[in-house]
Amino acid sequence: METDVQRDPILQNEHFQTVAFLAKSLSDENRLRILLSVSNGKKSVSSIVEELSLSQPLVSHHLKELKRSLLVAIERQGPFIYYELSDPRILDVIRTLSTVATDLLAARRTF
16 A cells, blocks of 8 residues: 555655755755855855854855755856845755754664
8 A cells, every 4th residue: 555655746766866965965064054144135155254154165165065956046246146045945944854853862862
């Protein structure tokens, strides 16, 4: 008998590669911090650097990866580039992962 999960078109094998690609992009703490930063509106690299106290090369590297995975959008204004969250649902995913991680760690008895 087929379960609801097996019938769910989102959870089919052909989607796993895409899901894994996005999950990998979310697997870095600094990338998560950057995503939260740009979720509050468009920001330049320098304002992200200042807000998060990270180096400019590190922020630029992570923004490149976030852009490649379509998690951030860019907007050019003259010589400046601004980054913003490409889809507000990304925050929902981060919140859900945070809740699951907290619950799993709270239930853990050994390390």
